Amino acid sequence: MKKTASVIITAFFIILSSFNNLYSQSTYEFMRLDMSARAGALAGSFVSNNDDPDVIFYNPAGLQFIEKPAASFSFVKHLLDINLASLSYATDLPKIGRVGAAVKYINYGTFTQADEFGNKTGEFSAGEFAFLLGYSNLLDNNFSYGFNAVFIYSKIADRISTAAAFDVGLHYSIPSDMIDFGFAIMNVGSQISSYYTTKENLPLDITLGVSKRMEHLPVRLSLDFHDLNQQQNTFFQKFNSFSLGAEFYLSKVLTLRFGYNNQQRSDLAIGQSAGLAGINIGLGALISGYRFDYGYSSLGLIGSINRISVSTSF
DSSP: OHHHHHHHHHHHHHHHHHHTTOOOOBSOGGGGSOOSHHHHHTTTOOTTOOSOGGGGGTOGGGGGGOOSOEEEEEEEEOSTTOEEEEEEEEEEETTTEEEEEEEEEEEEEEEEEEOTTSOEEEEEEEEEEEEEEEEEEEEETTEEEEEEEEEEEEEETTEEEEEEEEEEEEEEEETTTTEEEEEEEEEEEEEEEOSSSSOOBOOOEEEEEEEEEOSSSSEEEEEEEOOTTSOOSSSGGGGSSEEEEEEEEOSSSEEEEEEEEHHHHHHTOBTTBOTTTTEEEEEEEEETTEEEEEEEEEOGGGOEEEEEEEEEEO
């Protein structure tokens, strides 16, 4: 087991070093969007989570610690006519490991179609879809690894693009101290077919995070560093893209959540003002075995995003 763990960890560092300086424009940016209301309220600081089937979108290694079969459905009301939905499921296969499956869909709405002279010729729509299959197992006690196989389909008017990718992750838990660590490399792959002749890169994201349940306070804190693969002028600037999350357990039924996304606040600043950009808040309620979550994310002067999720264990 220790030999296997060593091989897998070494492979992770090789992959990390290979993508460490990669930076370019990419397609399928919807893969970066937070789907679940819980994760969105925590500003996406979810890579070290291990009790929610939606962790498959952040770190497949976290599936290993989900004790019962679980499912989650989310709906996201984005800006204008943009809507998203997702469904995730996780279960245990005896003698094989933990497995998960998920779908993510985005609809951009309807647009006016025109020719090169500006004459209206009709309307067209645009949408994208991703399907994930995940697997997780133990490397050692409280130490797990995970993989996702990902297929992506995109259609804009009469143009279609597809891609194949994979995600890899590690998760380490210290139950006695109620601390969890997560590391994930997401969206590693390439287009199978492109919209035109030029192939574009996928939105690669390398994330490292930690979460801590406080011993004498009813709160769980989380910190994630995103986009560690992006090229920066200095080493420390690599850590500017971070998110903070806090879950306050008001009772066995109600949970209050706050989140802060530093990079988003910086990107959405207009002039000297960022407004409430990067600020997130949410509420969760456990009713008859079902967890209902709501999340609100401010985009500053641009607008806001609203999320709702329903999840349960079987």
